[in-house]
Amino acid sequence: MNIIEMIQSGVAKAVKSLYDADVTADSVTISPTRKEFEGDYTVVVFPYTKMARKKPEQIGAELGQYLKEQVAHIADFNVIKGFLNLEVSDSFWSAFLEDIYANGDFGRQPANGQKVMVEFSSPNTNKPLHLGHIRNILLGWSTSQILDAAGYEVVKVQVVNDRGIAICKSMLAWQRFGEGATPASTAQKSDHFVGHYYVKFEQAFKEEYKAWQAGLEGQQAFAEWKADEKAVKKAEKALQEKIRKASAKAEREGSDFDPAGYTLEKYFFGTVYKNTYFNQHSPLGTAAKEMLLKWEAGDEEVLALWKKMNGWVYQGFEETYDRLGVEFDKLYYESDTYLLGKDTIQQGLKKEVFYEKEDGSVWIDLTSAKLDHKLVLRSDGTSVYITQDIGTAQERHKDFGVDKMVYVVADEQDYHFQVLFETLKRLGEPYADGLHHLSYGMVDLPSGKMKSREGTVVDADDLMAEVIAEARQNTEDRDTLNDLDQAGRETIIRQIGLAALKFFIIKVQPQKRMVFDPKESVDMQGQTGPYVQNAYVRIQSVLRKGGDQDLKASAGYTTLEGIEKAIANQLYAFPSVIQEAAEQYDPSGVANFCYDLAKQYHRFYHDFSILNAESDAAKAFRLKLSQAVAHTLKTGMALLGIEMPERM
Numbered sequence: 001m002n003i004i005e006m007i008q009s010g011v012a013k014a015v016k017s018l019y020d021a022d023v024t025a026d027s028v029t030i031s032p033t034r035k036e037f038e039g040d041y042t043v044v045v046f047p048y049t050k051m052a053r054k055k056p057e058q059i060g061a062e063l064g065q066y067l068k069e070q071v072a073h074i075a076d077f078n079v080i081k082g083f084l085n086l087e088v089s090d091s092f093w094s095a096f097l098e099d100i101y102a103n104g105d106f107g108r109q110p111a112n113g114q115k116v117m118v119e120f121s122s123p124n125t126n127k128p129l130h131l132g133h134i135r136n137i138l139l140g141w142s143t144s145q146i147l148d149a150a151g152y153e154v155v156k157v158q159v160v161n162d163r164g165i166a167i168c169k170s171m172l173a174w175q176r177f178g179e180g181a182t183p184a185s186t187a188q189k190s191d192h193f194v195g196h197y198y199v200k201f202e203q204a205f206k207e208e209y210k211a212w213q214a215g216l217e218g219q220q221a222f223a224e225w226k227a228d229e230k231a232v233k234k235a236e237k238a239l240q241e242k243i244r245k246a247s248a249k250a251e252r253e254g255s256d257f258d259p260a261g262y263t264l265e266k267y268f269f270g271t272v273y274k275n276t277y278f279n280q281h282s283p284l285g286t287a288a289k290e291m292l293l294k295w296e297a298g299d300e301e302v303l304a305l306w307k308k309m310n311g312w313v314y315q316g317f318e319e320t321y322d323r324l325g326v327e328f329d330k331l332y333y334e335s336d337t338y339l340l341g342k343d344t345i346q347q348g349l350k351k352e353v354f355y356e357k358e359d360g361s362v363w364i365d366l367t368s369a370k371l372d373h374k375l376v377l378r379s380d381g382t383s384v385y386i387t388q389d390i391g392t393a394q395e396r397h398k399d400f401g402v403d404k405m406v407y408v409v410a411d412e413q414d415y416h417f418q419v420l421f422e423t424l425k426r427l428g429e430p431y432a433d434g435l436h437h438l439s440y441g442m443v444d445l446p447s448g449k450m451k452s453r454e455g456t457v458v459d460a461d462d463l464m465a466e467v468i469a470e471a472r473q474n475t476e477d478r479d480t481l482n483d484l485d486q487a488g489r490e491t492i493i494r495q496i497g498l499a500a501l502k503f504f505i506i507k508v509q510p511q512k513r514m515v516f517d518p519k520e521s522v523d524m525q526g527q528t529g530p531y532v533q534n535a536y537v538r539i540q541s542v543l544r545k546g547g548d549q550d551l552k553a554s555a556g557y558t559t560l561e562g563i564e565k566a567i568a569n570q571l572y573a574f575p576s577v578i579q580e581a582a583e584q585y586d587p588s589g590v591a592n593f594c595y596d597l598a599k600q601y602h603r604f605y606h607d608f609s610i611l612n613a614e615s616d617a618a619k620a621f622r623l624k625l626s627q628a629v630a631h632t633l634k635t636g637m638a639l640l641g642i643e644m645p646e647r648m
Contacts, residue, residue, distance in 0.1 A: 003073060003088060003572070004030055004041065010071035011043055014063050021051035032569070038078055039085030040569055046082045056082035090560045093568035094621070100571065100628040101551070107574045107635050112151035116434075117396060118144040120408035121326075124161045125313040126170040127195035129320050129460040131516065132410065135443045135505050138641065140408040141326050142506055142587035143438060145639045147406075150582035155400050156328045159392065162310050163335045168291040170194050171305050172284070173201035183312055189461065191316025194309050205284050209277055213269050217281065222268050235267050320460050324498070325641050330399070332392060338383060340391025344427065345377050353426050369422045371415075376423070389420050390427070397431055404434030406585060411439040411511065438585045441513035443505070463518070468497030470522045471530070480648060492645045496522070496530050499642045503529030506640050507591040527595050529642055532633060535598035536644045538605060539630040543623065546611055551624050556617035563604045567625060570597050574632050578639070587640060594636040601629050 008028040015023050029047070033039035045059045052059050057079055064077030064084050073092040078085050100106045120140020123129055129137075140156070148154045174181075174197045183190035212218045226232055243259050250257035278285035294302040321327065345362055348354040354364050354376060362377035376387055393405065407417060417437035425432040445458060472493045475481055481489045504521035508514045524530050560568070574593065581589040610626065613619035634644045 003092065006071055006073070007041060007043065007067065007086060010067045010074070011063060013070070014066040015048055015051070018062055018066060019048065019052045021048070023048075032573070033085050037080060037085050038087065040088045040565070041086050043084040043086065044082065045084050060084040088565075088569075090558060090565065093560060093565055093572075094554070094557070096572055097554075097568060097621075097624055097628050100631065101624055104631075106628075106631065107578055108149045109151035109575065109579065111153070114151075114404065115153040115155065115400065115402045116147050116404040116406060117155045117157055117400060117402040118147070118406045118408065119157050119159065120144075121158045121321075121328075122161065122409075123158075123317065124164075124166055125194070125310045126166045126198045127457075128189070128191040128313075128316055131443050131445070131458045131460065131463055134324075134460050134463065134501070135440060135514075136408050136410070137321075137324060137326055138502050138505050139438060139440055139510055139587065141324075142502075142590070142640045143406065143408070143585055145641065146578060146581045146587055146590060149578050149639055152404075152582070155330070155402060157330045157332060157396070158328055159332045159334060159337065160314075161334045163295065163306075163338060165288055165292055166198070167306070167310075168288045168295070169201040170198040171302075171309055172288050172291055173197035173204070174309065175305070177204075183316075189316050189319065190312035191320070192459065192461070194313050194316075195459075201284065201288075205278070205282065208282060208284055209269070209274070212277065212281065218269070221273060222265060225268055225272065226264070231272075232264065235264060235272065238271075239264070239267055323461070323464060325643075332395075334388070337392045337395065338388050340395055341383060341387040341389070342377065342381075342391070344390055344394065345387060348376075348427060353423075364423055364426070366419060366422050369418075371419055371422060374419050374423070386416070386420060386423065389416075390423060393420075393424060393429065393431075393435075397429070402431060402434075404436065405431060406436045406438055408438045408440070411441055413437075414439055436585055438510060440510035444513070444515045446515060446517050463516075464498065464501060467501045467518050467521060468494055470518050471497035471500060474522055474524070474530075475648070478648075484647075492647060495643045495645045496533065496648065499529030499533055499637070501529075502640055502642050503532065503591055503637075506587050507595070509588045510586060529637075530648070532594050532598040532637060533642075533644055534648055535601050536630050536633045536637075537646065537648045539601070539626045540646050542605075542610055542626055543630075546619075546623055549620060549623055551620045553616045554620035554624050557615070557621035560621075561608065563600070563607065564622075564625060567597070567600050567604060567629065570600060571628055571632055574636065577636075590636050590639050594633055594640075597629060597633060597636075601626075 005025070007030055008025040011028045011030075012023050012025045015021050027047075029044040030041055033042045043060075043063065045056050045063060048059050048063075049056055052062075054062075060077075060079035060082065064079060064086070067074045067086065068077055073089045074086055075089040076087040118140055120143075121129075121133060121137050123133055144154045144156050174194075177200050178197065181193075183193040186193060188196070213222075239262050243262050246262075247257050247259070279289075291302055295306060345354060348364075349356060349362060354362050356362050357379075359379040360381075361375060361379040364374050364376055366372060366374060374386060375384055376390075378384065396402065396405065409417065414437065417435075417439075421432065421435045421437070424435065475489070475493055475496065481492060484492070500518075500521040501516075504516060505514070507527065520526060521528055522530055524534060570593075577589055577593045581587055608622065610622040611619065613622055637644055
């Protein structure tokens with residue numbers, strides 16, 4: 001039983017003994033004491049006023065005295081209104097540190113017998129991984145590591161979106177503009193090479209569309225649309241909103257704004273008609289769609305090109321994953337899964353989970369779940385995304401028998417997953433209650449949003465290189481690694497750079513939109529990965545200077561300083577931090593715990609001598625405390641995919 005459970009059990013016994021009332025131990029509200037008050041844990045006593053028929057202050061005093069006398073390790077207490085602040089004995093914290101010192105797996109929970117699948121990354125094969133993918137990958141990887149530490153058996157998967165019109169755009173552009181070039185012949189990373197042709201397609205389409213707009217057909221289409229008063233009125237309203245937002249942004253940034261560029265004609269061609277042109281008039285669009293039809297028909301030439309270009313992309317992806325320290329247990333490919341789910345729809349029709357319209361399309365009515373009517377099969381019998389996802393979920397359960405499935409996907413798909421989960425629940429899938437959408441906000445750069453079609457997207461590889469370059473510059477400015485050889489310096493610089501990238505992104509709660517600033521991420525004094533690494537490196541330096549020490553002398557250190565107790569208290573919370581992060585599917589809690597612990601240790605290091613402590617007992621205790629902090633920081637940061645260097 002841990003100290004929190006001991007206090008809860010003690011309060012339940014105290015209420016029974018003092019007031020002859022029954023409360024369960026788990027109903028006792030307890031939390032860490034706020035920093036401005038004395039104590040380690042605080043019990044809320046307001047719930048006991050009716051049964052005790054006394055004022056909260058008196059109840060707090062009576063409960064505190066009972067706990068001090070009856071519960072081991074409760075050394076003292078104080079009462080602030082309806083809050084009972086309890087002080088845990090120094091001997092408890094000393095014994096706890098001894099346990100960490102002897103326990104190499106501190107923080108990890110035993111196996112709980114449950115299996116969870118985490119799906120993350122799941123890129124398209126028409127371009128390299130970019131900044132948005134990095135947030136997805138880092139959230140998925142750290143969540144999987146945290147779930148593993150919390151006792152789950154974890155399976156890491158991704159669905160590779162390797163088919164569809166976007167893939168055909170890259171293929172067609174390579175056929176038309178590539179002139180037989182390969183990644184090797186251009187000395188270009190292979191996924192970047194393929195992404196280049198996706199951008200080439202969009203650039204060629206843009207020029208084609210621009211010429212069509214100026215021609216007779218384009219102007220006629222615009223004139224016909226302008227004759228529709230209802231459509232124009234709707235467009236004018238949308239334009240005014242765009243102007244309002246753009247004007248507000250310009251004002252915030254102190255830049256000029258010209259509303260003259262927001263015309264009905266530009267809105268029509270840019271928003272209203274672009275997809276119609278691609279599908280009905282564009283020669284490039286027609287060619288791309290024909291290529292997709294040939295792929296679906298099994299055309300040998302198209303399939304050969306598809307396999308070749310996807311092979312290039314996979315090679316590039318693997319290099320990026322390897323640099324990020326990420327791996328998967330199984331890859332699912334959309335080209336294998338896009339037909340899954342159709343049989344389930346037919347079975348669901350018989351069970352009246354779905355209904356069929358007159359045109360033959362199949363739908364599900366989710367209005368009772370405050371959703372909508374959702375199409376699950378088109379009238380021509382072809383699948384929609386929800387159909388594939390139903391079939392893929394069933395396939396995964398068949399493959400691995402998981403109890404839970406976590407989907408790491410951006411928040412723009414929130415509604416899709418609400419529909420998917422409710423549909424799987426109505427189908428009676430055995431894992432339906434264990435489904436979770438780890439929804440996350442977009443990532444911007446200080447310069448603004450990214451647009452992959454225009455080629456202005458920030459590639460994951462380029463971003464990693466930029467952050468590592470920032471780390472290299474900082475390291476050279478500090479001049480602390482010059483005694484190492486080139487390979488040794490580069491290893492540490494890479495560890496610092498990737499820590500900066502990973503920590504800066506993971507520390508933000510997933511649901512929040514964020515701005516990633518490479519320069520800020522490597523700041524040694526900020527809430528950053530390098531700051532946490534520096535605490536670990538500082539401890540390693542202390543331990544090296546201390547040499548081999550007999551830490552048994554720490555038993556003679558019986559009166560702890562306030563900050564020493566505070567650090568021990570922080571360490572004690574680590575297992576519960578992991579457990580909460582696993583339950584919430586939110587790794588930011590672990591990141592912020594590591595930062596707070598590092599910050600507390602930096603303060604301790606500054607205020608108290610370790611190697612020149614006032615006694616051998618104090619020295620041994622502080623070395624043991626330092627070792628415990630280092631171990632916990634290394635474990636916590638490893639859950640985020642971050643390595644800890646021995647030097648910086």
